[in-house]
Amino acid sequence: MTTKTTRTASTTTVRRTTVALATAAVLTALQLGGAVASEQRHESGPWRGAWATSPQSPTAPFGPNWSEQGFSNHTVRQVVRVTTSGTKARIELSNRYGTTPLRITGATVARTDKGASVKAGSVRQLSFGKGRSVTIPAGGTTYSDGVPFAVKALESVTVTLYLAAPTGPATFHTFSSATSYRAAGDHRSDRDGTAFTETSDSWYYLSGVEVSGGAAARRDGIVTFGDSITDGVGSGLNANNRYPDELAERLAAAGKPRSVLNHGIGGNQVVNDTTWAGEKGIERFKKDVLTEPGVRTVIVLEGINDIGGSGPAFPGGPTAEVSAERLIEGHRELIRQAHAKGIKVVGATLTPIKGSFYESETNEAKRLAVNEWIRTSGEYDEVVDFDRALDPKGEGVMLPAYDSGDHLHPSDAGYRAMAEALDLDEL
Incomplete structure (x- = not known):
């Protein structure tokens, strides 16, 4: 369930500045016809x-x-x-x-x-x-x-x-x-x-x-930002069962359909660039989230690859080790960027890793420390406890029914449980 903190972000329209094309690129394009x-x-345009x-x-x-x-x-x-x-x-x-x-x-x-x-x-x-x-x-x-x-x-x-x-x-x-x-x-x-x-x-x-007209005129969009667990790895093919899909379905069933945009990248990290999983989150957030029109809220679920990526299991080779303190500072940077644009930020706790290729005593200690900060610091506008949604007893392991099989990525049922943990009114 989402818990409320004392901080509230103002709501403003997210605008994207017009970028001029380089003269050489224009000439090349004209030559191609x-x-x-x-x-x-379009700053005042209707698109969402x-x-x-x-x-x-x-x-x-x-x-x-x-x-x-x-x-x-x-x-x-x-x-x-x-x-x-x-x-x-x-x-x-x-x-x-x-x-x-x-x-x-x-x-x-x-x-x-x-x-x-x-x-x-x-x-x-x-x-x-x-x-x-x-x-x-x-x-x-x-x-x-x-x-x-x-x-x-x-x-x-x-x-x-x-x-x-x-x-x-x-x-x-x-x-x-x-x-x-x-x-x-x-x-x-x-x-x-x-x-x-x-x-x-x-x-x-x-x-x-993007669409215009009808419900698109409302400026109440939600962006889900994160790694493979936002991206939907482990969910069924062509089933639209990622947690953002399930959230969109909950909103529609409640008679309040809203734009829910998925900006997860499998393998992505908050503070490290990767060879195959995109630029670090604190950089791509500007391009992927802050450029979306009509966004009011962003849900941040990221950091498990920063914690586990320094080990041999990370594809493409290990990335630099990240301390819990450094990861928390990365989250603070995402909050600052969102608040500067008037966007409300919901922080999501990092989900269980026991039994997965990321499991180690050191990694679990970092995960618990970051989750404690997300839950108690008051720096996020709201908190959703995805960790407890998948591990109600707090044992550090995903419930078997919610596990896709690798003990890291949820199943369709797990993604549904995550979506159900979000308070629609607080979004």
């Missing part, structure tokens, strides 16, 4: 996040995916579930970790049917500055023009990208817990999915779906 990506948020994920650099620490090779004359179809309703939609595309301009030849949005199929009559062509194609500079982000496309909370939509020219290594998100589909050639407008013969369990280039 089509629209040039303009990386900006309906779905999001955090971009990562190309890597393959857990087996092959499509990020390192990229695409050439491929169509990529990706299914996501939105958490709030609207009457118009647009997509966000990221080339954050690209080293060359990215050419999007065309894109569509449609209502999801089964697998790679979409519902008849639902395909909408997307434009970018009124053109069907767009070039995104290396390091850049772009948004499609809005298209009339009414969606309801918890409805799945399918976004399809056609990438005619070689892309080089692709900005992506490793752990999607969802199936993405690939076809050779241009199949962006296909209704059926027969051409999409290849699959991947990652997302590529797509980093957001």
Whole structure:
């Protein structure tokens, strides 16, 4: 259950400053033809996040995916579930970790049917500055023009990208817990999915779906920020059973659907950069959370990889050892950043590690010390005790029913228990 502390953050609109494009990138894009990506948020605009994920650099620490090779004359179809309703939609595309301009030849949005199929009559062509194609500079982000496309909370939509020219290594998100589909050639407008013969369990280039109209006008969005336990590792494939999904379902069932955006990255750390799991949390928080429009609250669940990452079990090799004091200071930095933007911050206790590859006496002592600070310091605006939600007796071990099998990541039932531990009114 969430407990309240004496500190309250004011609520203001999160704004993203317009970023000017480098002259060289503009010239390159013009040479390629089509629209040039303009990386900006409309400060007074109506757009609100309906779905999001955090971009990562190309890597393959857990087996092959499509990020390192990229695409050439491929169509990529990706299914996501939105958490709030609207009457118009647009997509966000990221080339954050690209080293060359990215050419999007065309894109569509449609209502999801089964697998790679979409519902008849639902395909909408997307434009970018009124053109069907767009070039995104290396390091850049772009948004499609809005298209009339009414969606309801918890409805799945399918976004399809056609990438005619070689892309080089692709900005992506490793752990999607969802199936993405690939076809050779241009199949962006296909209704059926027969051409999409290849699959991947990652997302590529797509980093957001935004909506306007309807409930999107409210400025009450929630961002969940963290590592693999926010990302949903251990949950069922294509089941939308991550804890942020379960939270969105609780809000909708209560008649109060709200935008719930998942900015977890499996393996991510608060104070250490990693070779495969993204920039450290205190840096990417600025890019992934503070740029989202209409956000009122962020839930922070991160630090277990800082504690366990210095050991031999961490993929890609050990990272620098982090003391409990250093990790707490990292959490304080996240709180400062959120409060500077008027965002309320909910601190989540770190979940059990006994029986996992992170278990050691030293690591458990750090986890307990950080949790004691989260629960008692009063520095977070609210606290949710995910540790006790998964380990009600306080024995340091996850209940078997809540364990996905590795004693670190929750099962679908465990993620549901986490979502149920949140007080909807206090959010």
